[in-house]
Amino acid sequence: MTEARLPETGSVEVTTAEEAVELVEEIAAEAEDPAIVGERLLIVLDIDGTVLLEDESLSPGILEAVAHAHRAGHEVMLATGRNWESTRGIQHVLQIQPDYAVCSNGAVIMKRVDDAEAHYERWHVETFDPAEVLTQLREHLPDARYLVELPDGGREYTEYLDDWNLISAKRVSFEELARQPVTRVVVVAPEHDEHDFLDLVARIGLNQVSYAVGWTAWLDIAPKGIDKGSALELVRGWLGVDPARVLVMGDGRNDVGMFGWARERGGRAVAMGQGPQEVRDAAGEVTGTVTDGGVAAVLRRL
Ligand SMILES: [Mg+2]
Secondary structure, three states: OOHHHOOOOOOOOOOOHHHHHHHHHHHHHHHOOHHHHOOOOEEEEOOEOOOEOOOOOEOOOHHHHHHHHHHOOOEEEEEOOOOHHHOHHHHHHHOOOOOEEEEHHHOEEEEEEEOOOOEEEEEEEOOEOOHHHHHHHHHHOOOOEEEEEOOOOOEEEOOOOOOOOOOOOEEOOHHHHOOOOEOEEEEEOOOOOHHHHHHHHHHHOOOOEEEEEOOOOEEEEEEOOOOHHHHHHHHHHHHOOOHHHEEEEEOOHHHHHHHHHHHHOOOEEEEOOOOOHHHHHHOOEEOOOOOOOHHHHHHHOO
């Protein structure tokens, strides 16, 4: 028997320190490959008060943390009260191009239809007839200002407000607001605070719609049964993600629906530390505030 005929038992290569570093990096990159991890999460982030501070600056550490989650093979997407026009720029800043974006508190779901261009289409749109709710609200809030979003993304409003980005929005009379189906009604009454709004909706009973009161005393009205959670259930199904592989994060009353949706099906819901008590109670976990980088703290631990 000669040495040449012996079965190979493996080989040992001696590498330089530089090569060893490269090798370790390669192995680390493979470990973050989605095909290898197989534990892909659907991570859903609210925008205002979660990704962004009040002055629209980014929550500390979030860019790095989102990139980390991405490398680990997770899908990071946004679910927001904002319309698509003011959501797309945030996706760009976060350097994500998810398959879907949930806008207008669940009434609008955008779908990416072109990988190369990150081009999105209005994929699923829910509307309602706003006439009755507008009449009810006006009776109780004669001085309020109103804005509606139309199914094609257009917006109409009654009075100028500093808070609103009204580029491409059309000013109309109050009566004109109710002449067609809408995806959303926003009501702002600067002289009232959020507790007045909460009392008001409890008193008048908004039965034919869904609503959420925002931290700046916005009343946000959506079609009945529609919220971020109802939209995310559609998205989850389209993506084929296991309900237990869902992680949602948010800070507001318009996030309570998606918190419940995630938790009922075995997923995680994390509230931002600065959110109202009822919002923190609705989540299974609470992280730091948006100012302290609450999202990054959670994503880094994945
Ligand atoms: Mg928010």
